[in-house]
Amino acid sequence: MSSATSSSLPERIELTGEGLVLRDWTEADLAAMPELFDHPDIAYWTPIVSPFDEAAARTRLVRARQLRQEGTTVLLAITVDGGAALGEIMLRRAPEGMEIGYAVGPAHRGRGLAARAVRVMAAYAFEQLGAEQVILELEAENAASVSVARKAGFGLLDVPLIKGEEKGRPFVLQTWGLNRPS
Numbered sequence: 611m612s613s614a615t616s617s618s619l620p621e622r623i624e625l626t627g628e629g630l631v632l633r634d635w636t637e638a639d640l641a642a643m644p645e646l647f648d649h650p651d652i653a654y655w656t657p658i659v660s661p662f663d664e665a666a667a668r669t670r671l672v673r674a675r676q677l678r679q680e681g682t683t684v685l686l687a688i689t690v691d692g693g694a695a696l697g698e699i700m701l702r703r704a705p706e707g708m709e710i711g712y713a714v715g716p717a718h719r720g721r722g723l724a725a726r727a728v729r730v731m732a733a734y735a736f737e738q739l740g741a742e743q744v745i746l747e748l749e750a751e752n753a754a755s756v757s758v759a760r761k762a763g764f765g766l767l768d769v770p771l772i773k774g775e776e777k778g779r780p781f782v783l784q785t786w787g788l789n790r791p792s
Contacts, residue, residue, distance in 0.1 A: 619681050624692070625734050628726035631692040632699055635671050639687060639695050643667035646697060646715035655752050656713055657776050677702075688714065688727045699727040701735055701744075706769070706785060708741040712758070719754075725761035732762070736790045743790065747772060747783040759786040 625632040635643075644662050646652075653660035659669075670685075677683035683702040687695035697714035710731050712724045728746070735741040746764055748755040759766075764786040772783040 619678055619684065621678075623684060623686060623734075625686070625730050627730040627733065629690060630723070630726050630730055631689045632686040632727060632730055633689060633692055635674055635685060635687050635695070635698075637671070640664055640667045640671065642695055643670065645717070646695060647713060649716050651716065652713050653777070654779075655749065655755065656711070658713060660777070686731075688712070688723055696723055697727070699731050701731050704745065704747075707743045707745050707787075708735045708739070709745050709747060710735075711746070722761070724755075724758045728758060728762040728764075732788055741790065744788050746786040748786065749781055750784050762788070764788045 622634055623632075624634070641664065644664060644667060647658050647666075648660065648662035652658055652662075659666050674683075674685035677685070681703075683700060685698060685700050688697040688699055689695055695715075696718040697712060700709075700711040702709050702711070710728055712727055714723050732744045735744050745767070746755070746759050746762075748759065750756065765788070767785045767787045769785050772785070774781055774783075
């Protein structure tokens with residue numbers, strides 16, 4: 611999503627691969643979003659608002675559409691068939707390059723959804739948006755996310771740690787990267 615492509619994000623995106631369909635969030639997803647995102651793990655490890663209720667879902671849907679229109683961020687529902695959302699995958703322009711983020715609902719974990727969704731989104735960033743590298747920023751203590759990074763083919767980059775505070779909790783993020791295939 612370089613400046614040349616930032617304004618050219620399509621209005622609608624549907625990506626398929628690895629047994630998944632990554633699709634735009636819709637109003638039909640609003641009722642299901644709280645069961646995906648209103649969970650202590652998601653509240654702890656992500657910047658997603660907590661508690662997460664239907665009002666938060668509506669706000670997230672509106673914000674997702676606004677960020678897409680601005681050309682900065684893509685938020686897609688993770689599904690296996692284009693139907694029920696099982697989680698979310700994000701791609702955004704970051705100072706370090708294209709950043710991917712994700713959250714999988716607690717009832718849907720352990721199926722490899724996050725790693726598969728990350729690989730599909732990375733392929734989109736490389737093939738459609740011309741990215742040279744995609745990154746994941748995650749806490750070393752988040753064993754599940756470290757596992758996703760490895761399963762998706764990312765390697766830990768030798769760059770400074772990112773320190774900050776979110777929801778009153780300090781965090782230290784490592785940067786994992788995947789380069790455009792040759």
